[in-house]
Amino acid sequence: MTDLTTAMTGLGRRARAAASALRQAPADARTRALTLLSEKLGDAQDDLLAANARDVEAARANGMSEALLDRLTLTPARVAGMVEAVAVIAAVPDPLGVETERWTPANGLDIARVRTPIGVLGVIYESRPNVTADAAALCIRSGNAAILRCGSDCLQSSLAIAGVVAEALSEAGLPADAVQLVDTPDRAAVGLMLGGLDGAIDVIVPRGGKSLVARVQAEARTAVLSHLEGLNHTYLHRAADPDAARAIAVNAKMRRTSVCGATETLLVDRAAAESLLPAVAADLIAAGCELRGDEAARALVPEMTPATEADWTTEYLAPILAVRVVDDLDAATDHIARYGSGHTEAIVTADVEAAERFAAQVDSAIVLVNASTQFADGGEFGFGGEIGISTNRLHARGPVGAEQLTTYKYVVRGQGQIRP
Amino acid sequence: MTDLTTAMTGLGRRARAAASALRQAPADARTRALTLLSEKLGDAQDDLLAANARDVEAARANGMSEALLDRLTLTPARVAGMVEAVAVIAAVPDPLGVETERWTPANGLDIARVRTPIGVLGVIYESRPNVTADAAALCIRSGNAAILRCGSDCLQSSLAIAGVVAEALSEAGLPADAVQLVDTPDRAAVGLMLGGLDGAIDVIVPRGGKSLVARVQAEARTAVLSHLEGLNHTYLHRAADPDAARAIAVNAKMRRTSVCGATETLLVDRAAAESLLPAVAADLIAAGCELRGDEAARALVPEMTPATEADWTTEYLAPILAVRVVDDLDAATDHIARYGSGHTEAIVTADVEAAERFAAQVDSAIVLVNASTQFADGGEFGFGGEIGISTNRLHARGPVGAEQLTTYKYVVRGQGQIRP
Known part of the structure; x- marks a missing residue:
């Protein structure tokens, strides 16, 4: 010995x-x-x-x-x-x-x-x-x-x-x-x-x-x-309040980009992309965020660089955000199931039924409705602190x-x- | 592949x-x-x-x-x-x-x-x-x-x-x-x-x-x-009701000897050994159980064979029981902490305070007071069944x-x- x-x-x-x-x-x-x-x-x-x-x-x-x-x-x-x-x-x-x-x-x-x-x-x-x-x-x-x-x-x-x-x-x-x-x-x-x-x-x-x-x-x-990762998503549903969508998207990404609760991919409903995305993107860009979008997103926001498959699986921990336009709520939860890390996801919507469906379908430790993913934190949960956040399936999940x-x-x- | x-x-x-x-x-x-x-x-x-x-x-x-x-x-x-x-x-x-x-x-x-x-x-x-x-x-x-x-x-x-x-x-x-x-x-x-x-x-x-x-x-x-093991103990405290001690000891060992909830070691308070152990041992022997005792136990029940250190660590899953006389409740919980597998332990006592102290000190998945260790079972817990019993420290313990x-x-x- x-x-x-x-x-x-x-x-x-x-x-x-x-x-x-x-x-x-x-x-x-x-x-x-x-x-x-x-x-x-x-x-x-x-x-x-x-x-x-x-x-x-x-x-x-x-x-x-x-x-x-x-x-x-x-x-x-x-x-x-x-x-x-x-x-x-x-x-x-x-x-x-x-x-x-x-x-x-x-x-x-x-x-x-x-x-x-x-x-x-x-x-x-x-x-x-x-x-x-x-x-x-x-x-x-x-x-x-x-x-x-x-x-x-x-x-x-x-x-x-x-x-x-x-x-x-x-x-x-x-x-x-x-x-x-x-x-x-x-x-x-x-x-x-x-x-x-x-x-x-x-x-x-x-x-x-x-x-x-x-x-x-x-x-x-x-x-x-x-x-291992907080590959978190914020999903702007077609019934999102526009002001809430802007405020939450910017906060979820930019409040602190290095924390595990930061949003890494923004999903936007196709039906609301035209009305929501330009303003949200402008706020993010003004805050210093680089945007990497799919084709549909870039058609609305030309400042975006093209996103590749790798962007859906990257935890940037930096002022970079992947943006994807999705057909509907099911497409959003499918994207999350495929690319997410099971940490924290948020939906922004004024439609209570859609919110509850999102919460039921998404199988992550924390699912937020109309709030920033940056609330993924033991202090914010009222635990007085945290030793970390768990994406384990057994014992403790979340903070x-x-x-x-x-x-x-x-x-x-x-x-x-x-x-x- | x-x-x-x-x-x-x-x-x-x-x-x-x-x-x-x-x-x-x-x-x-x-x-x-x-x-x-x-x-x-x-x-x-x-x-x-x-x-x-x-x-x-x-x-x-x-x-x-x-x-x-x-x-x-x-x-x-x-x-x-x-x-x-x-x-x-x-x-x-x-x-x-x-x-x-x-x-x-x-x-x-x-x-x-x-x-x-x-x-x-x-x-x-x-x-x-x-x-x-x-x-x-x-x-x-x-x-x-x-x-x-x-x-x-x-x-x-x-x-x-x-x-x-x-x-x-x-x-x-x-x-x-x-x-x-x-x-x-x-x-x-x-x-x-x-x-x-x-x-x-x-x-x-x-x-x-x-x-x-x-x-x-x-x-x-x-x-x-x-x-891995159900190396379970039943402890007969000095304030044990004699009839309960006999009934529980025999049931805990002999109801089914092959189940993980079976008692493998019987601990008996020194102060009550003389009054409790001969009758308990006679019942066990009558039920077909082989007893392996420490010196103090053998002095009271000559039919016992001598127990060695290995008997305290053996999950017999058979009609064999190790028997040890212990000085007091602390000695009993020390023995359990040292040799037990964290599965199921029982105390037999009419002294509520002693029972609560035992329950607090023993760090096993299931601690029973005045009941047989063979109740370690999801069906008996009202779970409708069980896929097993866990001695994990994380997630699920017990049935x-x-x-x-x-x-x-x-x-x-x-x-x-x-x-x-």
Whole structure:
């Protein structure tokens, strides 16, 4: 066994032990840990900024791009953002111990379905230091122990944050090992986590770009909660309100083009293309968006470049939008079924029946009616935060907050029943 | 591509297409298919028995053991059992389209969580022909398409049953491809299913012995709903009612020793061992059970053979019971945490507080108070049947009925909201 294997196995064993304690800790203790964490992160601002400055300096010396440096850099405002994010999670109703169902079948047993933590989560992310605080907070709220593996570029920042997490846990009477950060930049640690650390990790959550997620999906020997792509569609139905169509299309694409909830393809009903598309396209172009259209779309908006088949399958994460004119609602949902990634789709329509048909036909994690796809977010769903968004078919779909990080057990209360 | 690969890929593609149709079919059509299936299985009794006779004859010629021949053999009573099982599933409330939650966060969006099918299930089982009918019925009820792979020994019986399923589906206006049986005994088909058939299979349910489940867990590239073992414990607490302790211990072990809900280890509180154990042991021995005890247990019941460490980790599935005297409730739950498989555990006690503490501490899919572990069964839970029992930490735990074969999507109704 290498030193790294020994170290990682120990991390797994400690996480498993901490998970058992955390699972049985009262909600108050977990809330207290979160409140303390929020306060202590604020108090530690200078230390966090100093640690982060070391990461930024090293990254700059290694030639990191300005965009990535921006993600990596902490500022007082960003520390305040972490403080606030943890405070919000502290205020989320505790999901554990809640009876989600209770019934008595013919045998007279009193059966309750009770929420419990999953166990141990492995979170693998890149160089956003705030994920360390976010992920720790969601795990504490949901009673799961966490093994966090950050990108090596943000290791100093993450170690500083993880130190504050450990203090908050201890002060609340919870095991400091409930949240552990892998403290080595050795990339082999990721492979070991994907192997499950001898069964210590129940589920891996990859949080980062497509190549990270693809690797985790391909190699993990544990369950994975993730989405590979947000290839999302906004469909302007023939009965769309023109103002809503313009506002939603622009927001869905351009509010932030790099998020997984951004719309990548705009579908427009043929019957309304002439009346809707020129104005929508003008707004998008004015906002700085490049449009790639099919023939029918280009006939109405000559500024568009021609779309090819590849455009229907590309998650741009950039100010580029594919535009296609479709015959009707069925053609729109057929396009989505064929090219979509099952993440988030929206219809804009004033026709309630069409909206309900779209919602029924589309088999994605989130289907929106008359709203921007950029609402695909745990905070917007009222979850207080999210560890990611799932396009899994099993367990959690859509934003994954504290409640979605739980499982359940059945507690069955009898009066001496034996089975005939 | 081999012929088999081509054939299996085609099966996957047809299943995926059928899943889309089935997902959008009304509950009435699925109920109608189930009612028809139940009726038609009864009508087809002679054909089913004839097909089964061919399987039994071939198996006998191949030297199959009497125990396995018994599992393979259909009788009029067993056909009636299938008819009844499908009728019960037809009567289960349809799980699809149900809103399990609905709320409005601060952004004013109306968010509904709605149950939807998972998609396509792969069911891999051994030589119990009735599983073909059971699995088909649960998939139809839950709106999932199914690819069924039976043991080669029951292929003729299963083909006959699958023919009736296809008729029932067609007559109800549903795609016959919603339930497909792999019609070749070629064992390579299992490997292809475990590979997911180009993403066509969302989840595999193995139903059979430990070696089958272990292979599926090790090799599947899809999600798996399963349990490897039911290493279940019954704990006789110091405040156990003596009569309940005797009745439950005997039933939990001996009602049927081959089922996954059978108790494999009996834990007895030291404080009550002297008063409880001799009578409980006498009942078990009278029922034909071999007892393997630790030193303290053997001091009270000399008929026991000595238990070794291996006995705490053995799922006997036979009339053998490991018996251990434990210091107290914490020692009992520690033993369960160390040796259990997370399936089903029971406490027998008249002390409500102890019962609740046991239920909170034990982290198994099913925790019973004053009832036999043999209630670990979808039918007993009121699910109308089960496709298996899961010890997964994600998605479904415990008995997996129609509702547990669903996932959900979020349908979000807005009034033109864009995200700031």
